[in-house]
Amino acid sequence: MAPQETPRGREPVLWLLLVFTSLVLGTEDRAAGGGCSDLHNTTWLEYRQHRTQLQVRYLLLTRRHPDCAQAFSLQTLDNTPNDFNASRATKVIVHGYRAVGSKPSWVKQLAGALLRAEDVNVVVVDWVYGASFAYNLVEEEEEESNAPRPAGLDPAGPMFKGADTYNRLDASDARFVDAIHTDSDYFGISIPVGHVDFFLNGGNDQTGCARSRFNSMYGYVICDHMRALHVYMSALNGSCPLAGIPCSSYEDFLKGRCLSPHSGITVSPLPKEQKLFLLTTSSSPFCLHHILLQVEVSPLDKSAVLEVVLTTDSRETEQRLRLHTGLTGYLTVLAHPDPLCEIASIRMKNTGTRGEEPLCVNNINVRRGAPWSHDFVQVCAF
Template identity: 60%
Template sequence: MPREHKPVLLCVLTVFTSLVVGVEERQRGDECADLNNATWQEYRQQRFKLQVQYLLLTRRNMDCAQMFNQESLSETQQQQQPSYFNMSLPTKVIVHGYRVMGSKPSWVKQLARALLRAQDVNVLVVDWVYGASFAYNLVVEDYKEVAVQISILINQLQQRGCKLESFHFIGISLGAHVAGFVGTLFDGKIGRITALDPAGPMFKGADTFDRLDPSDALFVDAIHTDSDYFGISIPVGHVDFFLNGGKDQTGCARSWFASMYGYVICDHMRALHVYMSALNGSCPMVGIPCSSYENFLKGRCLDCDVFKGTCPTIGLSPNSGIVVSPVPREQKLFLLTTSSPPFCSRHFLLQLEVSPLDKSAEVEVTLTTENLRTVRRLRLQTDTTVYRTVLSHPVALCEIDSIKLKNTGARFYRQSEIHVKSVCLSEFPSLGREEPLCVNNIRVRRGAPWSHDFVQVCGSF
């Protein structure tokens, strides 16, 4: 089903969600604070007045959020209920985005815990559900006012000793532009803004004053996963990671018959899940600079020379691991991921050289490791003999068990036998650190796949 049908499906999802969410849930008990829900009935009676509140989580109260506001650090309030906020620690500020049905974002505390496990910080969650729900065009009208209210709190904390560079905003979807306007209000002196699939609708053609851009913080990084629909397609940071090209994500449904959630917002939310996985630090997620996804897949971008050899990574490394100064702006970075956590994968350059063909052909290449398989198809033409393509696999080069080549395609309209002069596999961006895996002089006939096992010695099949 075409992606332009998504608005209709979104309305269906809205009704479905309302049945699941049910009655409004305010707070869990007197001690632990929680985000608000907003109900459609309330919205119909009167459009919500903008309400912004803040929840505080630290390593001292990871499982029990504390309400936080401008008065929380006053002497009187400290005597009544001491705040867990620590002025000497950096502060992460989580800003959610548009809420279709007014339900509180269920992922917030999971993200907060991932941040706290990675670093000893204050985590402030901005709850603006009341202003972020139901009518998207009206929500966009209010996002700058939300940023103004947040800036008042940041200004108060700054007066009490917090430095602007110690604040790291993490904005999801529309929340990324809220964070960007906070940065604008502070003349770009906020330490960092991380944008998780920053919203595209009503922002793609906006002026930089009205959307996130690199001038909003000392460092801005963004992860794009749905840039052809809910996300924005242009670079908005110093570095912009386009996962799997930034559009369709592996493991997300391509038809609403398979999964309504998977079809409507799976791509959009993948940025959040990848970021949380990166925070867990189970494996590095490295981006490769390139002018386009097409050039990346064709193996035309294999190094990080623009960053003096150090490739940017998703996560909490200062400046994403970039050591050059000044940091380049609006750098497009590409990487391939798997369909499930931890999402990270190794990148390989596959180079295939064949003898001249009389007819076109198609070769299916399969890499295998235990129960894991990576498959890529190459279309071979009569006027080309050398082919390069990028593929990914979860393990390192020397851990690959086998490679298989299969001559596929129509019986009468494709080359019946392909003479492969060589097939080589190299891992990048670490080209040169390991010898490529190469096999020479292979004949692949239709209906007779060729395969070769890798025998536990790095450097040769």
């Protein structure tokens, strides 16, 4: 058996480069009256008064005033906001659907993460009115977009999965489009929408969300959906690399069938509708190291379950591999918070035959590429 960390030198992976849309804005204006502005909040009274209006405005945040947004709109473009610097890159945040009476509390967190990572202009698109009770109008807009790199954080699925590419995020929208999927079986979209699409833990149920720490039922419901945002913000601080492996399906990825990524994201022509898969933990920084486990066993008379435990000085992870009659070779992807070079031991246990049949496992080698190896006790001879 030879567990190997997925090769990086010989088989490059597509890195999860989470860079938000960069735009060069022309002129923007500060809202009359000055002072700090915040996202709109909606009420049922406003719903009755403005049910067919989007009422879009924009909020500017910079390192100079990271907690004090300057508001402006397309109708007031005579003066540029004081803090706007056209020589810097501009990052644009666009929130999604909102329940009536709520505003996206995460926007301030994301803006702060962007500003800590880079000295930029952060423009927040405030369309809470439209996102609450005029959401159906979004599909009817006919505006062209020329953003160089839009990124979708679990892009919306309802009302958009069946829409044509003109009316939803798509690879044709820009030179490069990427997306992160974490709730594709509920709020998010399940189909690829960019040049590369990262499906975290398969893109559906996220680790830790089944036993959510959120206090409210609303928080529990959106736990999977919000994971894309939290992983993105964690990646911004550079605490650990997040890499995706190209594969046709999550099942093939878990079975170790996709260890030959085609290319990096800087290649030409750019890929389109490329699915990438990766495993994450349930909390920040969410990083796991993917390790390929190859197992060869003697022929079995009945199916079995092999329990594999990877141990370091501080923690251990466990994974079960189902073994079938007629098969002697298996591949699977393991995940551990620590790199393979820090794995102290591998423990295996046959848990599927209730001790009725001994399970012979070939000599165990632990290695990271070719630099080093550690031979364990010979379990049985083949």
